[in-house]
Amino acid sequence: MQRSLRLPRLTKSPPLETVRTQVVRNVLRTNGFSVIDFEPSPHFLSPETAKAFGYGIYSARYGNIYTVRQLLQLAQDADSGTVDPLNIWTKGDRFYDALRPNIEPDGFDSPEEATVLREQHLAKVKRLFRRMNVFIFTLGLTEAWVDKRTGRVFPTAPGTIAGDFDPGVYEFKNFTYDEIYEDFVEFRDLVCARNRDLKIILTVSPVPLTATATDNHVLVATTYSKSVLRAVAGSLADTYSNVDYFPSYEMIASPWSKGFFYESNMREVNSGGVAAVMRVFFDQHGAIETPAPGETLSEEARPEATSERRPRRSRERTPSAERPRPATEETAGERRGKRPNKRAPRAERQIAAAEGAQPEAASERRRRHKRVPRAERQIAAAEGTQPEATSERRQRRERAPRAERLIAADGTQPEAASERRRRRPEERAPNAERQRHERPSRAEAKAARAEVKATRVKGKATQAKSKATKSKATRAKAKAEPTEAKADEVVCEDILLEAFNT
Amino acid sequence: MTGFSLCVIGNSHAGAVWQAWKGGTIAARQGFSMTVFASQASSVEMDHRDGSLVPVDPAVSEMFAFTSGGKDRVEIDKYDAFLLVGLGYGIDLARTFTRCNVFEHLAHGSADIVVSHACLVEIIRGHNAKSAALAFAGQVRADSAAPILIYPTPFRPETMLSEENDPCLSDQALLDNIMPRSIAAVSELASQNGCEVFWQHPETVALPGLTKAKFAKGAVNLRSSIERDSKHVNPDFAVLSLQAILQRLGQASPESAPGHINSHDIEPETRARA
Numbered sequence: 001m002q003r004s005l006r007l008p009r010l011t012k013s014p015p016l017e018t019v020r021t022q023v024v025r026n027v028l029r030t031n032g033f034s035v036i037d038f039e040p041s042p043h044f045l046s047p048e049t050a051k052a053f054g055y056g057i058y059s060a061r062y063g064n065i066y067t068v069r070q071l072l073q074l075a076q077d078a079d080s081g082t083v084d085p086l087n088i089w090t091k092g093d094r095f096y097d098a099l100r101p102n103i104e105p106d107g108f109d110s111p112e113e114a115t116v117l118r119e120q121h122l123a124k125v126k127r128l129f130r131r132m133n134v135f136i137f138t139l140g141l142t143e144a145w146v147d148k149r150t151g152r153v154f155p156t157a158p159g160t161i162a163g164d165f166d167p168g169v170y171e172f173k174n175f176t177y178d179e180i181y182e183d184f185v186e187f188r189d190l191v192c193a194r195n196r197d198l199k200i201i202l203t204v205s206p207v208p209l210t211a212t213a214t215d216n217h218v219l220v221a222t223t224y225s226k227s228v229l230r231a232v233a234g235s236l237a238d239t240y241s242n243v244d245y246f247p248s249y250e251m252i253a254s255p256w257s258k259g260f261f262y263e264s265n266m267r268e269v270n271s272g273g274v275a276a277v278m279r280v281f282f283d284q285h286g287a288i289e290t291p292a293p294g295e296t297l298s299e300e301a302r303p304e305a306t307s308e309r310r311p312r313r314s315r316e317r318t319p320s321a322e323r324p325r326p327a328t329e330e331t332a333g334e335r336r337g338k339r340p341n342k343r344a345p346r347a348e349r350q351i352a353a354a355e356g357a358q359p360e361a362a363s364e365r366r367r368r369h370k371r372v373p374r375a376e377r378q379i380a381a382a383e384g385t386q387p388e389a390t391s392e393r394r395q396r397r398e399r400a401p402r403a404e405r406l407i408a409a410d411g412t413q414p415e416a417a418s419e420r421r422r423r424r425p426e427e428r429a430p431n432a433e434r435q436r437h438e439r440p441s442r443a444e445a446k447a448a449r450a451e452v453k454a455t456r457v458k459g460k461a462t463q464a465k466s467k468a469t470k471s472k473a474t475r476a477k478a479k480a481e482p483t484e485a486k487a488d489e490v491v492c493e494d495i496l497l498e499a500f501n502t
Numbered sequence: 503m504t505g506f507s508l509c510v511i512g513n514s515h516a517g518a519v520w521q522a523w524k525g526g527t528i529a530a531r532q533g534f535s536m537t538v539f540a541s542q543a544s545s546v547e548m549d550h551r552d553g554s555l556v557p558v559d560p561a562v563s564e565m566f567a568f569t570s571g572g573k574d575r576v577e578i579d580k581y582d583a584f585l586l587v588g589l590g591y592g593i594d595l596a597r598t599f600t601r602c603n604v605f606e607h608l609a610h611g612s613a614d615i616v617v618s619h620a621c622l623v624e625i626i627r628g629h630n631a632k633s634a635a636l637a638f639a640g641q642v643r644a645d646s647a648a649p650i651l652i653y654p655t656p657f658r659p660e661t662m663l664s665e666e667n668d669p670c671l672s673d674q675a676l677l678d679n680i681m682p683r684s685i686a687a688v689s690e691l692a693s694q695n696g697c698e699v700f701w702q703h704p705e706t707v708a709l710p711g712l713t714k715a716k717f718a719k720g721a722v723n724l725r726s727s728i729e730r731d732s733k734h735v736n737p738d739f740a741v742l743s744l745q746a747i748l749q750r751l752g753q754a755s756p757e758s759a760p761g762h763i764n765s766h767d768i769e770p771e772t773r774a775r776a
Contacts, residue, residue: 042601042617043601044625044629053621105620108620112605113605116605
């Protein structure tokens with residue numbers, strides 16, 4: 001990286017929580033960054049419930065911000081305290097804040113409640129934008145739904161979580177490079193006017209679109225979206241001294257990583273990916289190695305911090321053999337030997353600590369991955385089953401002749417030749433008779449071969465037919481129900497929007 | 503029926519139950535017995551070992567021995583049913599509002615943490631999920647299939663309104679909105695943990711979430727009788743609840759007709775309304 005912003009080196013971290021989406025925040029905290037939370041979860045909410053209510057995910061309870069226009073809108077609203085009653089959607093007798101419809105799982109009791117809580121939220125965001133030192137924003141999407149009357153953009157399509165889709169009121173918008181660039185400049189100007197020392201780090205979400213509301217194929221739409229967002233981020237970083245670009249997108253999505261950092265659905269970033277990104281982030285921006293005076297980080301929070309720091313200081317002074325050693329003190333080697341996770345890289349151990357899980361040793365993972373081809377592992381992961389090792393499959397297959405295996409494609413287990421022989425009384429019958437049973441006549445053999453061939457052809461035909469029907473149906477469905485496709489597209493996108501503070 | 507042993511485990515709120523039972527006004531079937539294990543300690547913690555619940559704190563053991571007639575531990579298999587009194591289970595809106603507010607509070611001034619009504623109900627549920635009552639219920643359930651009933655902490659007396667100075671605590675519309683949902687959520691939580699909640703008698707309720715002042719007069723908290731108490735209730739209150747509980751367990755004397763409704767008969771939120 002050519003240039004990196006100097007991030008503040010901060011205070012000790014609060015206790016770790018184990019919610020999956022908080023992993024990045026926790027890793028940041030573990031490394032000494034103070035992650036601001038202006039709308040923390042109230043006491044007694046379980047982590048799952050808190051997450052369902054939008055607490056503890058971002059630095060305030062704004063829900064997912066996918067587009068720069070949405071970010072600009074939030075900053076403008078926070079600045080003015082504006083709450084537009086048009087942005088209260090309904091579903092049955094419940095009311096939703098259209099600009100963050102995910103933060104109340106069952107909506108609000110009344111429009112008044114939704115409005116007042118939005119005012120409260122905007123007041124918090126206003127304070128947040130004024131107090132943060134570093135702002136990390138992940139550019140997520142270029143596509144959005146807009147209210148024609150007000151120009152407001154929404155994080156989800158009207159009619160999905162709540163509200164009704166009225167084509168006369170809402171329209172689809174795919175933002176261009178210029179629009180996104182200008183929106184961000186406006187956002188930057190607005191926020192930095194009141195927070196002059198603010199530093200901004202931009203990233204681009206590596207999560208591909210699952211659907212698009214454009215007429216393009218989703219792959220084309222994804223490439224457009226990522227290209228435009230990446231270009232805008234780079235351009236902003238080149239132009240403004242307080243804006244930097246952090247290449248997490250490249251680390252995760254580039255061909256060199258061979259998709260290794262994605263989960264089996266090829267969309268979500270796995271913990272290894274997060275670890276890799278965070279490792280580079282800390283290398284570039286500086287992680288804290290020592291806590292503030294008088295403060296200590298727990299071993300649980302920093303699995304390696306103490307063991308790394310302590311020997312380093314001692315070694316500089318005295319050779320290992322000469323160092324006086326209390327009876328209870330372990331050597332670094334002993335300590336490492338005790339640690340079950342000694343083979344996992346540090347960043348992965350931190351992720352695992354944040355998740356409350358034991359990281360898998362690299363060698364174990366390699367061993368496991370060698371046994372089963374990747375595609376099968378992905379299928380097994382999607383089905384929630386344990387993938388079968390190639391060697392096991394080969395062993396199993398060897399038992400039954402191929403033709404029988406094909407016939408057994410109806411779902412039954414093909415019988416092994418040895419088992420069949422053991423079971424059949426004919427085995428003990430005279431040779432001639434056995435031959436009659438075991439060796440089919442030429443006509444019979446021909447018929448069997450023809451049957452196998454027919455089965456294969458039929459299978460292929462069925463596959464082709466099902467593929468054709470499916471894609472036709474999908475196309476028809478997408479055409480008939482544009483809002484549904486759009487809903488997928490906006491709901492599934494990941495973002496990371498965080499703020500740090502000294 | 504030969505005999506029936508009810509084990510009562512509770513905190514300071516069990517004082518009223520203990521007094522009510524000792525007062526002799528509750529008519530129970532022949533052979534019915536009640537053993538009360540109560541301690542005023544704010545957090546009664548017990549170890550579960552060898553089929554018994556053993557208090558961690560010796561002071562609690564002493565109180566258990568005092569209220570039970572010499573038993574310093576609860577031998578689970580000796581009882582036919584369990585009644586958990588107070589132990590952090592219940593709905594205390596005044597306390598909840600010290601930690602977070604609802605938008606109605608903003609009409610009376612500023613508030614830092616404002617949550618939706620739906621979130622407030624989840625907070626109340628979350629508070630109960632961490633109660634000692636449910637912890638004990640889990641320990642008992644590990645060794646016994648006997649019914650476990652919960653006598654929740656009584657709603658705060660209405661006299662508290664003058665002390666708390668929170669207008670939302672007497673906001674009928676707000677209480678009508680929040681309380682039935684909270685009661686339903688807390689009842690459901692108990693049910694998920696194999697317990698049944700006996701909400702206080704409708705006769706004792708002033709407003710949803712508030713107990714009539716007359717039931718706070720002469721309140722009992724295991725230590726002494728207090729003329730004015732902002733948390734506890736008197737034995738008259740406990741008599742009404744105990745009669746319902748005995749009826750539920752089939753242990754009420756046929757001669758007595760308490761007229762109390764238990765949570766099987768109607769929806770809990772209906773019961774809690776005055």
